[in-house]
Amino acid sequence: MPMLIKKATILSPGSKFHLKKKDLLISNGMIQQIADKIETKSKIVIEEKNLFVSNGWVDVFADFCDPGHEHRETLESGMRAAASGGYTDVLLLPNTKPGISNKAMVEAIRQQSQLVNLHPIGALSKNLEGKDLAEMYDMHFAGAKAFSDGHLPVQNAGLMLKALQYVKTFNGVIVQVPEEKTLSSHGLMNEGYHAVRLGVAGKPDIAESILIQRDLDLLEYTNSQLHFTGVSTKRGIELIRQAKKKGFNVTCSVNPVHLIYTEEHVGEYNSLFKINPPLRTESDRKALLKALNDGVIDCFASHHLPQDWDAKEVEFEYAAPGMIGLQTMLNMILMLESNLTIEQAVEMLSASPRKIFNLPESSISEGQVACLNVFSTDQVWLYDKQANQSKSANSPLMNQQLKGQVLAVLNNHQTYLLAKTSIQKESNLHLKTVTK
Numbered sequence: 001m002p003m004l005i006k007k008a009t010i011l012s013p014g015s016k017f018h019l020k021k022k023d024l025l026i027s028n029g030m031i032q033q034i035a036d037k038i039e040t041k042s043k044i045v046i047e048e049k050n051l052f053v054s055n056g057w058v059d060v061f062a063d064f065c066d067p068g069h070e071h072r073e074t075l076e077s078g079m080r081a082a083a084s085g086g087y088t089d090v091l092l093l094p095n096t097k098p099g100i101s102n103k104a105m106v107e108a109i110r111q112q113s114q115l116v117n118l119h120p121i122g123a124l125s126k127n128l129e130g131k132d133l134a135e136m137y138d139m140h141f142a143g144a145k146a147f148s149d150g151h152l153p154v155q156n157a158g159l160m161l162k163a164l165q166y167v168k169t170f171n172g173v174i175v176q177v178p179e180e181k182t183l184s185s186h187g188l189m190n191e192g193y194h195a196v197r198l199g200v201a202g203k204p205d206i207a208e209s210i211l212i213q214r215d216l217d218l219l220e221y222t223n224s225q226l227h228f229t230g231v232s233t234k235r236g237i238e239l240i241r242q243a244k245k246k247g248f249n250v251t252c253s254v255n256p257v258h259l260i261y262t263e264e265h266v267g268e269y270n271s272l273f274k275i276n277p278p279l280r281t282e283s284d285r286k287a288l289l290k291a292l293n294d295g296v297i298d299c300f301a302s303h304h305l306p307q308d309w310d311a312k313e314v315e316f317e318y319a320a321p322g323m324i325g326l327q328t329m330l331n332m333i334l335m336l337e338s339n340l341t342i343e344q345a346v347e348m349l350s351a352s353p354r355k356i357f358n359l360p361e362s363s364i365s366e367g368q369v370a371c372l373n374v375f376s377t378d379q380v381w382l383y384d385k386q387a388n389q390s391k392s393a394n395s396p397l398m399n400q401q402l403k404g405q406v407l408a409v410l411n412n413h414q415t416y417l418l419a420k421t422s423i424q425k426e427s428n429l430h431l432k433t434v435t436k
Contacts, residue, residue: 006047029413056088068097148175209235234287271319306392
């Protein structure tokens with residue numbers, strides 16, 4: 001079924017239509033025509049204020065909990081949440097049961113891609129135990145786009161050294177959440193005044209910066225490629241800034257949560273704000289915003305980590321860390337107190353992660369397969385139980401009116417339609433196409 005997108009600003013640096021306001025006609029999963037004005041009898045027409053069309057977005061660090069924790073999220077519900085947030089590609093964490101630590105697991109996950117392309121991050125160590133290298137070479141050729149132990153940062157310097165050396169043989173990328181566990185393993189939130197006030201153990205900022213410095217030293221020694229995700233401290237981002245100035249092959253991503261909230265939002269033991277890395281100080285938040293404005297931060301990462309009701313509605317000490325964020329990424333970015341333009345934000349959500357993780361680049365041009373996110377920065381919607389596409393609801397934005405809305409996502413000859421369009425999305429569990 002043809003779709004007509006009216007008067008949309010195109011955000012696609014590789015396209016001759018970049019930053020131009022055009023009509024787009026999509027049919028049979030292809031971009032058939034781009035012009036100043038297109039007349040057609042299409043039954044699907046999208047025309048809204050402040051409408052944009054960009055290349056499909058990429059998330060670089062998300063947990064879909066499947067297999068092993070399907071009560072929190074499944075690949076199916078995770079893809080719905082991703083599509084509702086404008087994503088066509090998601091890099092999935094290996095922390096499943098069993099973990100993504102061999103060729104068979106990588107292939108099994110990839111084969112379940114539908115509208116959203118699923119890119120497994122292969123485990124760096126066997127069984128995610130942090131002792132010996134996993135079958136990285138086999139997983140790479142099975143489709144693993146990066147390697148990491150995910151929620152279990154690599155503590156063994158010798159193992160990290162071997163991994164950085166090993167991935168050079170196939171231009172692979174190591175992903176690390178910077179946390180030195182011996183300094184932070186018992187912490188529940190950021191170490192400081194608020195942790196003392198609440199009487200809970202804290203995680204010091206040096207737990208992040210010490211591991212970043214160690215891994216940067218290993219990176220310099222190996223001349224390999226390393227990506228830090230979830231950077232949350234002033235100390236940490238400054239180390240990365242200096243490494244980039246020296247020409248290190250290092251990139252980084254931040255969770256917008258760390259750019260919006262601080263440790264103060266934990267309030268009186270609000271478990272929704274218990275995440276890892278933890279929310280930090282106002283000084284850390286401002287340092288990250290400055291790094292964002294300066295271009296030190298390469299991309300955004302949702303750190304989407306679903307938790308069921310029972311895991312959050314307990315004493316703060318026992319509450320599981322994590323927050324969902326795929327569906328509300330646009331809204332969080334629009335909440336940022338920064339100089340970031342929507343053009344720059346989209347580059348960090350599409351072009352930059354595609355380059356870092358060697359994903360196919362897409363361009364908005366006539367005759368190209370549609371890999372698109374259609375969104376409005378003007379629309380307001382209610383993020384409630386009915387609108388939420390994840391199986392879990394652990395988000396502080398739940399039941400709030402949010403500015404900015406994804407209207408449609410197109411990829412792999414499939415179309416996912418959301419609210420504010422002239423036709424609603426199909427009521428099925430498989431994100432099946434409405435255009436063939």
